[in-house]
Amino acid sequence: MDGHHFLExxxxxxxxxxxxxxxxxxxRLGAVLGYLLAGVVIGPSxxxxxxxxxxxxxxSDFGVVLMLFVIGLELSPSRLWVMxxxxxxxxxxxxxxxxxxxxxxxxxLFGLTWKSAVIVGGSLAxxxxxxxxxxxxxxxxxxxxxxxxxxxxxxxQDLAAIxxxxxxxxxxxxxxxxxxxxxxxxxxxxxxxxxAVIVGGRLLLRxxxxxxxxxxxxxxxTATALLVVMGTAWLMELAGISTTLGAFLxxxxxxxxxxxxxxxxxxxxxxxxxxxxxxxxxGMSVDLAMLIDKPLLVLGMVGLLLAVKAVxxxxxxxxxxxxxxxxxxxxxxxxxxGGEFAFVILNLAxxxxxxxxxxxxxxxMAISLSMALTPLLVLVASRLMTERVRxxxxxxxxxETDTPRVIIAGFGRMGQIVARILRAQGIxxxxxxxxxxxxxxxxxxxxxxxxxxxxxxxxxxxxxxxxKAEVFVIATDDPEANLRTARLVxxxxxxxxxxxRARNRQHAFRLMDIGVEDPVRETFYSSLxxxxxxxxxxxxxxxxxxxxxxxxxxxxxQVLRAQYLVYDDETALVQTTKExxxxxxxxxxxxxxxxxxxxxxx
Numbered sequence: 001m002d003g004h005h006f007l008e009x010x011x012x013x014x015x016x017x018x019x020x021x022x023x024x025x026x027x028r029l030g031a032v033l034g035y036l037l038a039g040v041v042i043g044p045s046x047x048x049x050x051x052x053x054x055x056x057x058x059x060s061d062f063g064v065v066l067m068l069f070v071i072g073l074e075l076s077p078s079r080l081w082v083m084x085x086x087x088x089x090x091x092x093x094x095x096x097x098x099x100x101x102x103x104x105x106x107x108x109l110f111g112l113t114w115k116s117a118v119i120v121g122g123s124l125a126x127x128x129x130x131x132x133x134x135x136x137x138x139x140x141x142x143x144x145x146x147x148x149x150x151x152x153x154x155x156x157q158d159l160a161a162i163x164x165x166x167x168x169x170x171x172x173x174x175x176x177x178x179x180x181x182x183x184x185x186x187x188x189x190x191x192x193x194x195x196a197v198i199v200g201g202r203l204l205l206r207x208x209x210x211x212x213x214x215x216x217x218x219x220x221x222t223a224t225a226l227l228v229v230m231g232t233a234w235l236m237e238l239a240g241i242s243t244t245l246g247a248f249l250x251x252x253x254x255x256x257x258x259x260x261x262x263x264x265x266x267x268x269x270x271x272x273x274x275x276x277x278x279x280x281x282x283g284m285s286v287d288l289a290m291l292i293d294k295p296l297l298v299l300g301m302v303g304l305l306l307a308v309k310a311v312x313x314x315x316x317x318x319x320x321x322x323x324x325x326x327x328x329x330x331x332x333x334x335x336x337x338g339g340e341f342a343f344v345i346l347n348l349a350x351x352x353x354x355x356x357x358x359x360x361x362x363x364x365m366a367i368s369l370s371m372a373l374t375p376l377l378v379l380v381a382s383r384l385m386t387e388r389v390r391x392x393x394x395x396x397x398x399x400e401t402d403t404p405r406v407i408i409a410g411f412g413r414m415g416q417i418v419a420r421i422l423r424a425q426g427i428x429x430x431x432x433x434x435x436x437x438x439x440x441x442x443x444x445x446x447x448x449x450x451x452x453x454x455x456x457x458x459x460x461x462x463x464x465x466x467x468k469a470e471v472f473v474i475a476t477d478d479p480e481a482n483l484r485t486a487r488l489v490x491x492x493x494x495x496x497x498x499x500x501r502a503r504n505r506q507h508a509f510r511l512m513d514i515g516v517e518d519p520v521r522e523t524f525y526s527s528l529x530x531x532x533x534x535x536x537x538x539x540x541x542x543x544x545x546x547x548x549x550x551x552x553x554x555x556x557x558q559v560l561r562a563q564y565l566v567y568d569d570e571t572a573l574v575q576t577t578k579e580x581x582x583x584x585x586x587x588x589x590x591x592x593x594x595x596x597x598x599x600x601x602x
Contacts, residue, residue: 009056012049016042017276024375032134033375035276039283050284060281062230063274064130064340065247066267068158069229071129072251073260083152090149090320091156094335097312098125105308115171116354120363122164123345124305126157127335130275131374135334139378145437146327149317150334161341162245166190168345172352193239197232197246201253209259222266228254229267244341278340286368290361301366306373309336324436326385333381337374338367403468404430407496409455409485410476411438414501414522418473419449430464434481456484458492466493474500479507486514508560509567528553544595548588555584 020041021034042049050056080087103121106112112120132154136142142151169186205228212224229247236246254260291298310332317328343364350360406422408415411433422429432455433439439452453460455476466472472489476482486500502508502519511519528549535545559580566572 009050012042013038013277013280016280021276031138031276032131032279033372035279036283036372039280040286040288041283042280043284043286045284045286045288056277056281056284060274060278061243063271063276063278065233065244066229066271067130067133067275068244069247069251070264070267070271071133071155071158072248072253073255073264083155086149086152087156090316091153091160093320094153094313094316095122095125095157095160097316098309101308101312102305105304112355112359116349119164119168119171119345119349119354122160122167123342123349124338124363124367125309126161126164126339126341127154127309128337128339128371128374129154129158130278130340131337131371132334134275135375135378139382141330144327146317146323146331146334149323149327150331153331153335157339157341158244158248161345164341164345165245165348168348168352168354172349172354189239193235194249197235197249198253201232201250205253206257209254209257213259218266221262225263225266226270244344282340282368282371285364286372287361287365290365291369294362298362298365298369301362302369302373305338305366305370306336306377329381329385330378333377334374336377337370338363339371342367402428403465404428404449405469406430406471406473407432407455407461407464407466407469408473408475410474410482410501411442411450412475412477414477415473415475416442418475423449430469432460432464434476456481456488458488461489461492466496469493469496472496472498474498476501477503479503482507483510483514486511486516490515505560505563506567509564512564524556551588552584555580 016038017035020038021031024034024037025031041047044051099118099121101121102124103117106120107114107117132150133142136147136150141147166187208224208228209221212220215221228250232250233243233246236249237243254263313332313335314328317323317331318325323331346355346360346363349355350357355363405427406418406429408418408429408431411419411431415431415433419429419431429449431450432453433442433450434452434454436452439450442450451464453463455461455474466489472493474482474485474489476485482500482503486498489496489498498516500511500516500519502511502521504521508519508521532545532549535548536542540548559576562580563576566576
């Protein structure tokens with residue numbers, strides 16, 4: 001690729017990305033679909049603006065390499081140990097069941113040999129780590145129960161790809177004349193390289209980074225990080241193993257090091273751009289001519305792949321991961337597609353004459369389309385399940401308890417602390433929580449006064465005997481649900497004193513509108529406590545620090561009340577904020593004068 005041609009290709013890529021990604025994000029379809037569509041449009045099938053698909057695929061593979069390096073970085077052995085059940089339990093089951101089912105279909109319906117069926121089943125059982133994690137991150141669902149389950153299974157798949165890649169030459173080798181001699185050698189070479197990388201990495205990498213860190217140059221540090229990733233990947237390639245595995249190993253080796261976070265932040269921008277390029281190259285590899293030529297065969301294969309995997313993953317989520325039906329459906333939507341490792345494995349399989357070029361082409365096409373459909377599947381699953389969430393998977397609990405003095409709505413971080421102190425004082429309370437997971441987790445630790453139910457529903461409050469209680473604590477972290485509950489309680493049980501959690505000042509004002517006199521701002525008191533530690537660490541005496549903080553707290557309380565009167569008037573609000581700042585400055589100056597006089601008297 002000459003300079004002029006390279007520049008032209010780069011411009012086409014960036015232009016396609018800049019147009020397609022904002023469009024798909026605008027319609028809430030996610031960036032991944034935008035990259036794919038951009039790839040299809042600029043690829044050989046439609047406009048043919050970029051024809052060097054091989055060159056692009058080579059560069060874009062680094063996106064997946066860097067992503068696996070970052071996954072490795074996040075997985076210290078201790079974290080792997082914590083996740084062992086999800087990774088090795090759910091992961092093994094998913095890969096084995098899907099591989100067996102797809103392999104059997106290939107063997108009986110498509111006439112593959114058993115060796116080909118093993119490789120095809122194994123490769124199609126894998127899902128796309130790049131797509132899955134990107135979609136979860138975009139939807140901010142990586143930390144949810146099903147997001148963690150998906151991460152664990154994807155992680156196992158990345159590990160399972162290693163023996164699969166190693167198995168292709170072994171199974172294919174039997175076709176060649178000198179079947180047995182290279183087999184043992186290749187196994188020794190693979191195992192030897194992996195051991196060398198692990199041992200060498202453990203001994204060398206920290207010293208290398210310590211040496212580089214002394215230079216105090218971000219550029220050199222980033223270059224070293226890229227060198228480690230690329231170097232390990234290259235070593236693996238020399239030994240005939242996947243480059244992605246090399247990167248994953250390099251990440252794992254550095255997961256415990258003190259440079260982990262810096263490495264991650266340095267590699268993140270490269271990873272983002274190159275992953276985008278990877279999604280574009282998948283889009284470019286979609287052969288529309290084949291789709292037009294054999295539409296029923298291709299679409300049938302895509303449908304079959306998605307259906308088989310989804311049907312097997314659904315019960316897996318429920319039985320092994322103990323997920324709700326809604327979360328199991330979401331898990332199936334994320335994991336039903338084919339994955340990028342399948343491209344690598346199928347290419348190898350064709351070189352080893354395990355599959356024909358036509359079979360490989362069809363499967364690559366089916367995998368690409370299944371990946372392209374994933375963002376849409378996740379969207380549809382989410383919409384369907386949102387409809388279902390309104391009718392919860394399980395009935396709300398029947399509340400049978402003595403008459404409570406306090407009712408707590410929301411049993412998260414704040415609600416739990418209130419409950420623990422009330423329990424220690426022997427004060428009777430009832431807690432209502434609308435998250436099944438939260439209820440189940442807390443019950444394991446003896447939350448007997450906790451019930452699954454929506455505190456914003458009148459029948460739940462009746463069942464909790466709100467008419468006989470004295471105090472109603474609103475500790476839910478969703479501001480809208482919080483306000484809805486406050487309105488209901490104020491309207492139906494005006495005798496109850498409401499103590500409500502407020503996310504910020506605006507939320508506090510809206511609670512005050514409803515009649516909650518003293519909303520508790522969730523980060524205000526912990527910030528004061530933090531400031532006390534800072535002041536005392538700087539040498540201020542505890543008494544002076546206490547008086548300063550008390551003065552600030554009283555002043556801020558006055559400001560909040562003053563701003564409440566004008567909070568819907570933007571200009572007045574800005575004015576009161578400026579005045580408050582000026583007042584606070586004067587108060588602190590008066591403090592300082594007082595302290596000086598006290599010192600002089602001594």
